Amino acid sequence: MRITSSIEYATRLMVTLAAEHGGDPVPAERLAEADNVPADFVSQILVKLRRAGLVTSHRGSAGGYALSRKPAEITLAQVVRAVDGAVFEEVCGRYEVGAKDCRHQGQCAISPVWTKLGELVTRYFEDVTLAAILEQKAGACGAPPEWLEKLASGK
Amino acid sequence: MRITSSIEYATRLMVTLAAEHGGDPVPAERLAEADNVPADFVSQILVKLRRAGLVTSHRGSAGGYALSRKPAEITLAQVVRAVDGAVFEEVCGRYEVGAKDCRHQGQCAISPVWTKLGELVTRYFEDVTLAAILEQKAGACGAPPEWLEKLASGK
DNA sequence: TCCATTCTTGACTAAAACAGTCAGGAATGA
DNA sequence: TCATTCCTGACTGTTTTAGTCAAGAATGGA
Numbered sequence: 067m068r069i070t071s072s073i074e075y076a077t078r079l080m081v082t083l084a085a086e087h088g089g090d091p092v093p094a095e096r097l098a099e100a101d102n103v104p105a106d107f108v109s110q111i112l113v114k115l116r117r118a119g120l121v122t123s124h125r126g127s128a129g130g131y132a133l134s135r136k137p138a139e140i141t142l143a144q145v146v147r148a149v150d151g152a153v154f155e156e157v158c159g160r161y162e163v164g165a166k167d168c169r170h171q172g173q174c175a176i177s178p179v180w181t182k183l184g185e186l187v188t189r190y191f192e193d194v195t196l197a198a199i200l201e202q203k204a205g206a207c208g209a210p211p212e213w214l215e216k217l218a219s220g221k
Numbered sequence: 222m223r224i225t226s227s228i229e230y231a232t233r234l235m236v237t238l239a240a241e242h243g244g245d246p247v248p249a250e251r252l253a254e255a256d257n258v259p260a261d262f263v264s265q266i267l268v269k270l271r272r273a274g275l276v277t278s279h280r281g282s283a284g285g286y287a288l289s290r291k292p293a294e295i296t297l298a299q300v301v302r303a304v305d306g307a308v309f310e311e312v313c314g315r316y317e318v319g320a321k322d323c324r325h326q327g328q329c330a331i332s333p334v335w336t337k338l339g340e341l342v343t344r345y346f347e348d349v350t351l352a353a354i355l356e357q358k359a360g361a362c363g364a365p366p367e368w369l370e371k372l373a374s375g376k
Numbered sequence: 377t378c379c380a381t382t383c384t385t386g387a388c389t390a391a392a393a394c395a396g397t398c399a400g401g402a403a404t405g406a
Numbered sequence: 407t408c409a410t411t412c413c414t415g416a417c418t419g420t421t422t423t424a425g426t427c428a429a430g431a432a433t434g435g436a
Binding site: 249278 | 380
Binding site: 067068069074078081142146150153154155157175176178183186190194199200202 | 301355
């Protein structure tokens with residue numbers, strides 16, 4: 067279980083854009099240098115972020131990328147979904163969960179374990195915003211205690 | 222982010238062995254049938270589980286595999302580590318965290334986000350035991366509320 | 377002792393995912 | 407009209423995943 071380079075890169079790009087929020091659009095090449103990401107790869111990632119509506123782009127000189135909304139309104143979950151499609155993908159052995167071939171359907175003792183894990187991870191990603199990362203708040207850039215309490219008390 | 226087939230298979234095998242705990246050793250082939258896992262793949266997984274000390278094996282007729290200790294004393298974290306080497310692997314862009322080439326070393330705003338996620342996931346895996354899965358306790362087979370409370374209150 | 381059963385080991389392969397790279401084109405603003 | 411910058415899609419090499427396969431060694435029973 068690991069974080070892919072794409073996710074790491076995308077997060078870095080978004081945090082950099084968050085830091086520049088309100089200023090001029092940032093060209094992809096400058097982002098690449100600032101964040102130590104291969105230049106040709108940056109474009110690919112930015113296109114996905116744009117299609118997901120997380121950034122806006124402008125061509126021509128003085129063009130570049132900018133966040134489409136405030137850093138506090140963009141979560142890691144949105145970034146991850148833009149790049150990877152989903153935060154957590156569950157499988158049930160050889161089949162996707164719910165596939166009609168799955169022998170354990172309806173009585174699988176293990177499926178709930180992965181489902182819970184997925185909820186945990188998703189919840190985490192949904193509660194970390196770009197603003198929080200930028201501010202490096204002790205609680206916010208990591209696991210915000212509030213939602214853990216909520217989860218612990220049974221939603 | 223997802224659970225690999227190997228992890229799913231290993232978990233299923235271990236849960237089945239847990240259900241048979243105290244009885245005769247279970248041959249790999251029977252495990253394969255019971256859990257719907259490719260027969261030749263089962264052996265590979267079982268070898269890893271044996272090398273990690275989670276199961277014992279006996280050859281010859283009436284041979285097979287058995288848990289090396291009680292289901293309540295085996296956690297998912299141990300199973301995952303046996304099969305994949307680690308529960309959560311962190312990277313920092315193109316480099317492993319702490320690599321001397323990492324430009325963000327020491328001042329990386331993002332690294333703590335992944336570290337926290339890793340702790341969350343690891344903790345989850347360490348608190349789910351085979352016994353808990355087997356018993357399908359509402360709290361235990363999923364996210365045990367207790368450790369969430371602990372985590373929320375700051376360890 | 378012979379033999380069926382079962383584990384053991386390591387090599388092998390096909391497919392997918394990951395991590396980039398590249399080239400040609402289209403918009404924009406000076 | 408020209409430099410800048412984004413846009414799109416195809417291409418490639420490596421690694422991981424998910425198996426498959428075959429030869430061999432231990433074990434217990436006939």
